[in-house]
Amino acid sequence: MSTFAARTISTGRLDLVPLQVEHAEEMAAVLSDPALYAFIGGTPHTPQALRSRYQRLTAGSPDPAVTWLNWVIRLRDEACLTGTVQATISSSGDGPLAEIAWMMGTPWQGRGIATEAARELVGWLSRLPVRTVIAHIHPEHQASAAVAAAAGLTPTDEWHEGEIRWHRSTRR
Numbered sequence: 001m002s003t004f005a006a007r008t009i010s011t012g013r014l015d016l017v018p019l020q021v022e023h024a025e026e027m028a029a030v031l032s033d034p035a036l037y038a039f040i041g042g043t044p045h046t047p048q049a050l051r052s053r054y055q056r057l058t059a060g061s062p063d064p065a066v067t068w069l070n071w072v073i074r075l076r077d078e079a080c081l082t083g084t085v086q087a088t089i090s091s092s093g094d095g096p097l098a099e100i101a102w103m104m105g106t107p108w109q110g111r112g113i114a115t116e117a118a119r120e121l122v123g124w125l126s127r128l129p130v131r132t133v134i135a136h137i138h139p140e141h142q143a144s145a146a147v148a149a150a151a152g153l154t155p156t157d158e159w160h161e162g163e164i165r166w167h168r169s170t171r172r
């Protein structure tokens with residue numbers, strides 16, 4: 001799966017920058033609101049714990065059939081990090097499949113940033129040999145469902161650990 005590597009992806013307002021361990025300190029503050037974890041579980045990480053997590057993420061998946069791609073979202077005009085997007089690429093019967101997810105620091109929510117980032121991420125994945133993009137979203141998480149819909153995903157009737165599977169085929 002070495003075909004897949006994160007690259008910087010730019011949009012009108014944003015740079016999606018491949019995650020580095022050095023982002024941990026700023027991101028610990030960005031993701032420090034406990035409310036962010038209401039639907040996805042967990043609690044905010046300390047800078048040190050996030051640094052360890054980013055070390056694991058940047059080392060890559062121990063499973064050679066799976067690729068972890070992670071980005072931080074930089075808002076260019078304000079020169080600050082605001083959140084993350086990720087894509088986990090694995091094989092499926094229908095060819096490579098990317099599971100995507102997003103997270104936006106509370107102070108930056110409601111400005112269309114997750115939507116802008118997710119749309120561009122799906123566009124970027126569609127130019128790779130990725131056949132399917134999916135996301136798992138809690139049924140009551142309206143903001144996340146709106147982001148997925150804006151990125152062209154549609155809900156399926158499949159459930160995964162209490163979340164609805166959303167799907168988009170990248171075939172044109």
Ligand SMILES: CC(C)(COP(=O)(O)OP(=O)(O)OC[C@H]1O[C@@H](n2cnc3c(N)ncnc32)[C@H](O)[C@@H]1OP(=O)(O)O)[C@@H](O)C(=O)NCCC(=O)NCCS
Nearest residue numbers: 036101102103104109110111112113114115142143144146
């Ligand atoms: C989901 C999340 C990333 C959205 O980030 P965001 O930058 O605020 O999203 P956007 O500003 O692009 O808004 C997306 C849509 O959600 C809507 N929205 C935002 N907050 C909302 C809320 N509290 N309730 C309902 N809808 C909401 C917006 O109106 C917008 O919809 P529209 O395009 O129809 O107007 C953010 O809420 C978050 O990080 N949540 C915690 C982490 C999480 O649960 N991630 C999901 C894992 S898949």
